[in-house]
Amino acid sequence: xxxxxxxxxxxxxxxxxxxxxxxxxxxxxxxxxxxxxxxxxxxxxxxxxxxxxxxxxxxxxxxxxxxxxxxxxxxxxxxxxxxxxxxxxxxxxxxxxxxxxxxxxxxxxxxxxxxxxxxxxxxxxxxxxxxxxxxxxxxxxxxxxxxxxxxxxxxxxxxxxxxxxxxxxxxxxxxxxxxxxxxxxxxxxxxxxxxxxxxxxxxxxxxxxxxxxxxxxxxxxxxxxxxxxxxxxxxxxxxxxxxxxxxxxxxxxxxxxxxxxxxxxxxxxxxxxxxxxxxxxxxxxxxxxxxxxxxxxxxxxxxxxxxxxxx
Amino acid sequence: xxxxxxxxxxxxxxxxxxxxxxxxxxxxxxxxxxxxxxxxxxxxxxxxxxxxxxxxxxxxxxxxxxxxxxxxxxxxxxxxxxxxxxxxxxxxxxxxxxxxxxxxxxxxxxxxxxxxxxxxxxxxxxxxxxxxxxxxxxxxxxxxxxxxxxxxxxxxxxxxxxxxxxxxxxxxxxxxxxxxxxxxxxxxxxxxxxxxxxxxxxxxxxxxxxxxxxxxxxxxxxxxxxxxxxxxxxxxxxxxxxxxxxxxxxxxxxxxxxxxxxxxxxxxxxxxxxxxxxxxxxxxxxxxxxxxxxxxxxxxxxxxxxxxxxxxxxxxxxxxxxxxxxxxxxxxxxxxxxxxxxxxxxxxxxxxxxxxxxxxxxxxxxxxxxxxxxxxxxxxxxxxxxxxxxxxxxxxxxxxxxxxxxxxxxxxxxxxxxxxxxxxxxxxxxxxxxxxxxxxx
Ligand SMILES: Nc1ncnc2c1ncn2[C@@H]1O[C@H](COP(=O)(O)OP(=O)(O)O)[C@@H](O)[C@H]1O
Ligand SMILES: [Mg+2]
Numbered sequence: 243x244x245x246x247x248x249x250x251x252x253x254x255x256x257x258x259x260x261x262x263x264x265x266x267x268x269x270x271x272x273x274x275x276x277x278x279x280x281x282x283x284x285x286x287x288x289x290x291x292x293x294x295x296x297x298x299x300x301x302x303x304x305x306x307x308x309x310x311x312x313x314x315x316x317x318x319x320x321x322x323x324x325x326x327x328x329x330x331x332x333x334x335x336x337x338x339x340x341x342x343x344x345x346x347x348x349x350x351x352x353x354x355x356x357x358x359x360x361x362x363x364x365x366x367x368x369x370x371x372x373x374x375x376x377x378x379x380x381x382x383x384x385x386x387x388x389x390x391x392x393x394x395x396x397x398x399x400x401x402x403x404x405x406x407x408x409x410x411x412x413x414x415x416x417x418x419x420x421x422x423x424x425x426x427x428x429x430x431x432x433x434x435x436x437x438x439x440x441x442x443x444x445x446x447x448x449x450x451x452x453x454x455x456x457x458x459x460x461x462x463x464x465x466x467x468x469x470x471x472x473x474x475x476x477x478x479x480x481x482x483x484x485x486x487x488x489x490x491x492x493x494x495x496x497x498x499x500x501x502x503x504x505x506x507x508x509x510x511x512x513x514x515x516x517x518x519x520x521x522x523x524x525x526x527x528x529x530x531x532x533x534x535x536x537x538x539x540x541x542x543x544x545x546x547x548x549x550x551x552x553x
Numbered sequence: 554x555x556x557x558x559x560x561x562x563x564x565x566x567x568x569x570x571x572x573x574x575x576x577x578x579x580x581x582x583x584x585x586x587x588x589x590x591x592x593x594x595x596x597x598x599x600x601x602x603x604x605x606x607x608x609x610x611x612x613x614x615x616x617x618x619x620x621x622x623x624x625x626x627x628x629x630x631x632x633x634x635x636x637x638x639x640x641x642x643x644x645x646x647x648x649x650x651x652x653x654x655x656x657x658x659x660x661x662x663x664x665x666x667x668x669x670x671x672x673x674x675x676x677x678x679x680x681x682x683x684x685x686x687x688x689x690x691x692x693x694x695x696x697x698x699x700x701x702x703x704x705x706x707x708x709x710x711x712x713x714x715x716x717x718x719x720x721x722x723x724x725x726x727x728x729x730x731x732x733x734x735x736x737x738x739x740x741x742x743x744x745x746x747x748x749x750x751x752x753x754x755x756x757x758x759x760x761x762x763x764x765x766x767x768x769x770x771x772x773x774x775x776x777x778x779x780x781x782x783x784x785x786x787x788x789x790x791x792x793x794x795x796x797x798x799x800x801x802x803x804x805x806x807x808x809x810x811x812x813x814x815x816x817x818x819x820x821x822x823x824x825x826x827x828x829x830x831x832x833x834x835x836x837x838x839x840x841x842x843x844x845x846x847x848x849x850x851x852x853x854x855x856x857x858x859x860x861x862x863x864x865x866x867x868x869x870x871x872x873x874x875x876x877x878x879x880x881x882x883x884x885x886x887x888x889x890x891x892x893x894x895x896x897x898x899x900x901x902x903x904x905x906x907x908x909x910x911x912x913x914x915x916x917x918x919x920x921x922x923x924x925x926x927x928x929x930x931x932x933x934x935x936x937x938x939x940x941x942x943x944x945x946x947x948x949x950x951x952x953x954x955x956x957x958x959x960x961x962x963x964x965x966x967x968x969x970x971x972x973x974x975x976x977x978x979x980x981x982x983x984x985x986x987x988x989x990x991x992x993x994x
Contacts, residue, residue: 253992287992290835294990316837326828330570331563342559343836371570387832 243268243426244289244395249298251284251450258284259295260450266426268394271417273441274430275539277549281450282430283323286399289428290320302395316344319393319425323400325384329373333364333383336372337390344391354390361416362386378409385413395426402436414440434539446543453546461542469515469536470495470544473502473522475529482527492518496548503548556838560846564820565853578816579858582809583865586802605634606641606653613661799870803951804924806862807886807944808915810855814890815911817851818844821895821985822904825994840986844978848891855890859883866955875959882950885967888974889943895981899988918942923949946970 244266251259259281266272274282287293289300291311300307307314327336337355346354359365362382372380385401398417402410417440421427431437437444438458445455454464473482479497486492486504492514496503506514515534522529535541544550568575637644637653645653821843824830833843859879866874894911901907919925921935922944928936939945950966960967988994 251992284992287831292831292835292989293992312837312839315835318835320832320835322828322832324828326832328563328567328827328829330567335563335566339559339563340832340836343556343833343838345837 243270243303244272244428245299245301245304246285246289247299249285249288249300250296251281251288251293252296258450259288261298262445262447262450262452263298264445264452264455266395266428268426269421269424270443271421271427271429271441273437273444274428274447275432275434275437275441275444275543276430276447277432280432280447282447283399284450285447286320286397286428286430289397290318291315317394319388319391319396321385321388321396321398321401323403325380326387327372327380327383330371332369332371333359333375333386334368336383336387337368340387341390344393346391354392358386358390361389361419363412378405381405381409382413385416389416389420393425395428396420397428399430400432401429402431402433434543438539444539446539446546448543448547448549454542458539461539464542468505468541468545469534470541471504471506471515471518472533472535472544473504473527473529474500474531475527476500477502477527477529482522482525485525486518486521495545503544505545556836557842557845557849560833560838560843561849561853564817564846564850568850568854574816575854575857578809578813578854579861581812582802582805582858582862586798586805606637606644607634608637608639608641608653608655610658611656611660612658795869799866799955801925802862802866803955804919804944804948806859806951807922807947808919808924809858810886810947811890811893811915811919811944813855813858814851814887815894815897815908815915817847817854818891818894818898818981819904819907819911820850821847822898822907826904830994831989834986834989840989841979841982844891844895844982844985847895848887848978851891851894852887855887856883870955873957874954878950878954878958878960878963881960881967882947882954882963882970885970885974886943886947886950888978889947889970890974892974892977892981893943896977896984897981899981899984902993915944919944921945922947943970943973 244264246265247263249259249262250257262281262285264272274280274285276282284293288295288298289307291307291314294308302314302317305314331339334355337358338351341351341354356365359368362385364379364383364386367375367379372383375383381401381404385398388396388398396417401417402413405413414436417427417429429437429441441458443455443457444461445452446461447453454461456464477500479499479502482502483494483497493505494502495505504518506518519532535544540550641653641655821830824833830843834840863874863879893914897911897914898907901910919942920931921939922942923931923939924944924947928939928945931939946966946969950963950970953962953966985994
């Protein structure tokens with residue numbers, strides 16, 4: 243349904259997207275998981291036809307976005323990261339406007355609006371101006387506006403940011419429902435748990451690149467039995483790294499002033515970390531803290547980037 | 554087309570829920586015309602020319618320009634300007650003159666340093682409602698001058714920026730752009746300043762009314778006699794005011810239309826900020842439809858304003874105004890108004906840049922086009938370039954209609970405004986689309 247090949251986008255000196263490719267099938271929820279600044283929004287803007295890529299190709303159902311933008315835009319539903327709402331208009335007026343802009347009229351429009359209102363739980367509050375709404379209600383309306391015309395593909399940019407757990411649950415449920423009805427869903431987030439829970443496949447992105455991609459179980463396999471250790475303290479990372487580096491036991495993922503991130507290679511039953519730690523203590527290094535990340539997506543991200551997802 | 558109407562409907566709903574801005578815009582031309590009428594009208598029925606003392610401590614560019622403006626022929630009937638020194642203060646105390654305008658030393662310098670300028674005015678003690686108006690005008694004048702001064706100040710710092718690079722329009726490049734526009738229409742050094750000072754003229758004329766009362770019994774015999782005449786014949790003053798009102802109404806209306814177009818088009822950048830512009834452009838509609846929606850919005854608001862103005866002109870003026878001519882000219886003007894605003898907002902970086910540029914540009918174009926003062930009273934250089942300003946065609950067109958002209962008489966104006974507007978609108982839409990595609994919005 244969605245095919246993205248080798249997307250690039252540069253803003254001045256900053257390479258925001260550096261060669262992203264993926265495909266999403268109808269009915270599939272595909273997650274772009276990455277920290278702030280990874281290039282998720284930029285990728286989505288290019289997919290929505292708002293931003294011209296420097297390089298690369300985007301197709302929906304085989305139709306090239308660059309050559310037939312209006313046709314493609316008509317098939318898409320967009321849910322931007324920031325709420326894009328008019329404070330003085332009601333939910334009803336918003337939904338009718340966007341439904342209308344995507345070509346719905348008459349009773350089709352009315353039915354579509356009622357259906358979405360029910361999904362997002364705003365039936366009964368739909369004639370109040372948006373300025374009366376809570377943050378969660380606005381977020382839900384922001385989502386609903388991308389769904390009203392029953393798009394064949396939906397692009398969602400961190401739709402659950404900054405809301406209460408109840409509203410978040412509602413939003414995730416709606417997205418699942420939409421995908422089950424055969425819509426291709428692209429979901430960006432920096433929340434690991436959300437990606438794990440919601441997405442059929444996940445791409446881990448950072449600095450505009452896909453670092454790893456696959457189903458949750460595939461990614462977990464990539465994590466392997468490796469544990470990731472982060473050491474903090476008043477030590478010289480460079481020296482400590484060389485002292486520890488026994489390539490059969492340990493890999494250095496990141497080293498900076500007072501911080502060293504290591505991965506211990508697979509040992510039966512997590513022995514690797516224990517061995518490594520005893521070695522460190524034996525060296526008499528002054529340390530403020532150690533954290534051990536068991537095999538998980540977060541550990542995978544740390545492994546791939548040397549950074550925490552929520553740094 | 555349906556998309557455009559949906560966008561219009563949305564904007565009309567928004568305005569209806571928050572109507573204050575629109576109401577102010579609708580009231581503006583009436584209030585402004587009435588103010589000018591009150592100020593200019595009613596004093597000519599035999600009143601003596603007000604004696605104005607000009608105390609120019611500054612002795613620089615500003616003083617020279619003011620003196621120049623005040624001595625213009627049109628004002629001869631109203632004002633008798635006398636250059637004075639410090640003794641002027643004593644003359645005022647003795648009731649020998651209507652008012653004294655003091656230009657403090659350092660004013661010109663302040664102008665170039667980018668500081669706001671306050672011109673000082675001493676009036677005779679007895680005051681009616683007119684000083685209130687005078688104060689309003691001074692405030693406006695001061696605002697305008699400080700914008701100009703800020704721009705000049707930036708230039709004085711010697712910034713070297715390539716103006717033609719419209720895509721990287723930072724503040725400094727922007728300042729230079731504004732300066733170049735000034736220069737372009739300035740032709741010599743007098744142009745922008747003179748119109749600015751003509752606002753001062755309005756104010757001084759207000760003053761001219763005051764001393765007539767104070768002067769009773771103390772002034773020369775001539776003055777006293779004339780003043781009595783005026784008192785006997787207050788109806789004549791009202792007629793005069795009405796004439797002035799009708800005379801300035803077309804120009805002020807054209808100016809008001811540009812302000813309306815500006816406000817409505819500025820909404821594009823406001824929507825860019827709200828994120829709703831991106832949302833619109835990710836739907837299957839393009840930038841031209843978004844712009845078209847704002848043009849229709851301007852059309853509705855401007856249409857309301859024109860209806861009000863037409864109704865007033867109809868009741869106050871005796872002539873029947875040609876309906877076809879009025880509608881054709883209004884539509885062409887609407888295109889020009891929206892086009893100019895769309896072009897401005899397509900070029901600038903943000904809303905603030907846009908509003909600074911447009912308010913300066915509209916003021917300049919309005920003066921150059923004879924919207925505030927009759928062209929005959931403007932310098933010859935300005936008269937020659939006036940047809941460059943869309944305000945010229947709009948003002949002239951409305952005046953022709955008030956003078957009994959019809960569609961044939963305004964056809965040239967309609968054509969010029971229509972073509973100019975269409976070209977600028979297409980340019981504005983193209984710039985907007987490009988901005989979004991490049992990630993600038
Ligand atoms: N319009 C823009 N102009 C310049 N830089 C931008 C623009 N949009 C995004 N960036 C930069 O590109 C990088 C990626 O941003 P973004 O795609 O928003 O990341 P994410 O959505 O993953 O947080 C960031 O460093 C951001 O500052
Ligand atoms: Mg983002």
